[in-house]
Amino acid sequence: MESIIKPNYSIFFGNNGYVKLLELINKNNYDKILILSDSNTSKYCLPILKDQLFSSDSKSNNDIENKTFSYTVNSGEQTKNLNELKKICEFLISNGFKRNSLIINLGGGMVSDLGGFVSSIYMRGIDFVNIPTSLLGMVDASIGGKTGIDLNDLKNIIGSFEFAKIIIIDLNFLSTLPIRQLNSGFAEMIKHSLIDSEKHWNKISSVNFSKDVDSSLIYNSIITKIKIIENDPKESSSRKFLNFGHTIGHAIESFLLNSDREILHGEAILIGIILESYLSQKLLNFDTQLTLNIKNYILKFSKQIDFSEEDIKHVTEFLKYDKKNTSDEPLFVLLNEIGKPCYDNKVSNKEIIEAFKFYAV
Numbered sequence: 001m002e003s004i005i006k007p008n009y010s011i012f013f014g015n016n017g018y019v020k021l022l023e024l025i026n027k028n029n030y031d032k033i034l035i036l037s038d039s040n041t042s043k044y045c046l047p048i049l050k051d052q053l054f055s056s057d058s059k060s061n062n063d064i065e066n067k068t069f070s071y072t073v074n075s076g077e078q079t080k081n082l083n084e085l086k087k088i089c090e091f092l093i094s095n096g097f098k099r100n101s102l103i104i105n106l107g108g109g110m111v112s113d114l115g116g117f118v119s120s121i122y123m124r125g126i127d128f129v130n131i132p133t134s135l136l137g138m139v140d141a142s143i144g145g146k147t148g149i150d151l152n153d154l155k156n157i158i159g160s161f162e163f164a165k166i167i168i169i170d171l172n173f174l175s176t177l178p179i180r181q182l183n184s185g186f187a188e189m190i191k192h193s194l195i196d197s198e199k200h201w202n203k204i205s206s207v208n209f210s211k212d213v214d215s216s217l218i219y220n221s222i223i224t225k226i227k228i229i230e231n232d233p234k235e236s237s238s239r240k241f242l243n244f245g246h247t248i249g250h251a252i253e254s255f256l257l258n259s260d261r262e263i264l265h266g267e268a269i270l271i272g273i274i275l276e277s278y279l280s281q282k283l284l285n286f287d288t289q290l291t292l293n294i295k296n297y298i299l300k301f302s303k304q305i306d307f308s309e310e311d312i313k314h315v316t317e318f319l320k321y322d323k324k325n326t327s328d329e330p331l332f333v334l335l336n337e338i339g340k341p342c343y344d345n346k347v348s349n350k351e352i353i354e355a356f357k358f359y360a361v
């Protein structure tokens with residue numbers, strides 16, 4: 001996979017990534033380096049990273065080891081908060097981190113969002129590097145310059161736009177990622193394919209779901225995300241395409257998180273993709289057979305969830321609180337065709353109920 005070099009950031013793949021990271025560290029002569037991980041990535045991924053950075057006996061590697069600190073937070077979304085931000089900043093202050101220090105975020109989207117945000121505000125901004133270890137992190141969260149934390153039950157409500165200097169994609173990390181987390185990342189890859197092109201969707205839908213995920217699929221997904229964010233970095237227009245499947249998906253996620261039924265973000269997005277494909281067919285004449293193909297492909301590999309009439313009513317309530325809404329009613333990204341999404345579509349409650357029926361049968 002060819003490196004992706006942009007004015008604000010670069011993405012490197014495999015071992016070349018570590019070579020470039022060492023080059024960056026030596027070029028900038030950072031005075032201190034922090035590796036931020038969570039309780040899982042410190043166990044499964046930190047030893048691999050340390051091996052890459054400190055393994056040789058050269059003077060420069062010893063220097064790097066001497067100025068590197070590790071900080072581990074608990075895994076899980078509940079860690080992405082103000083209190084954790086404060087604790088990390090206190091750790092940086094007490095260990096003498098300055099303007100010319102570096103933070104390396106080693107983890108999934110939770111770690112890159114939290115660590116990216118700390119980096120963007122500590123001393124008005126220090127350099128950071130993302131090393132995503134989850135599939136969702138690799139194809140989505142580590143790329144695109146959005147950082148942030150949650151406040152109360154509002155996700156990503158405090159944040160900034162700041163690019164990592166370097167993003168390293170090392171597929172070896174995926175070997176310890178639980179299958180449900182792998183599927184969660186694959187949901188975003190399916191979404192990327194549908195908003196990108198028929199060719200991309202045909203390629204994705206021909207594999208055995210996330211079990212067959214490989215470097216070329218990951219590369220295509222990254223390229224799709226980059227294409228979209230480059231056209232609209234601050235989400236005033238076409239970056240909204242990335243919300244396909246997410247309007248209903250987020251409402252389902254919020255509803256189930258408030259019940260005793262547990263769901264991962266990507267699992268909710270898979271349902272959102274099915275429902276929003278149906279809405280595309282209903283409102284924009286999106287192809288009927290493709291709508292069925294999308295549903296069948298996703299349901300072949302993921303568990304179908306039952307939604308009662310009462311559940312659907314609650315989900316539509318949650319739709320009103322979608323933070324991406326600028327108007328009073330929820331606005332949807334729908335597909336005219338595969339690769340031809342459009343945003344700001346209004347959908348009635350009746351059509352949402354029909355979409356749930358389509359999902360259920």
Ligand SMILES: NC(=O)c1ccc[n+]([C@@H]2O[C@H](COP(=O)([O-])OP(=O)(O)OC[C@H]3O[C@@H](n4cnc5c(N)ncnc54)[C@H](O)[C@@H]3O)[C@@H](O)[C@H]2O)c1
Pocket residue numbers: 038039040041044045075076077080107108109110111113133134135136137140141142143144145146147148155156173174175176177178181184
């Ligand atoms: N900034 C953005 O543009 C953007 C985009 C999408 C999502 N996000 C954010 O990303 C987060 C979701 O990302 P995620 O799905 O990666 O969640 P996550 O970071 O919580 O990781 C999911 C789980 O997998 C574990 N894990 C990660 N890598 C592992 C590995 N290699 N081996 C074993 N376990 C591993 C983690 O410890 C965690 O338990 C959310 O906070 C979301 O808001 C941000």
